[in-house]
Amino acid sequence: MGKQGTKVADLNVKELLNDLNKVYADEWLAHYSYWFMAHSVTGPGYEDMGEFFEKLAKDEAEHAGEIADRMIELGGMPVVNMMELEKNANAPYPKPPKGTSDYKKMIQVVLDAEAGAIDAYNKLAAKTMGKDHVTYQLVCHILAEEVVHEEMFEDLLD
């Protein structure tokens, strides 16, 4: 990437790349978990649940792509070996429950993962604010979407 584009980032770029790699891994793990639940969900209302999971899965894959693009712009590289995603993530794989119609547990899996994502992006926003405007803008955009995800699934608990 352009030298100047990296130089204007007034922070430790190596450390930032490490943080970005972690959320990148989180995004893929969430994507797979949600995608899996979108396709395997059964029970009454499975079509609606499937659509919710599908929407989130799509968003998380998009986030992974946006983070990857930013990492590469900064001269970094996202996790190459997918087997190493979990090792590099902030949190363990958000494992879907055994019961494919256990909506309550599935919703909890999503809420825990989203809470983790909100935390991670919130920290990244604080770290980059006023220092790396491009990353700051990106993490705020993703943070806002994670907040919507949490709310969508919180509402399902009522």
Ligand SMILES: [Fe+2]
């Ligand atoms: Fe995400």
Ligand SMILES: [Fe+2]
């Ligand atoms: Fe999310």
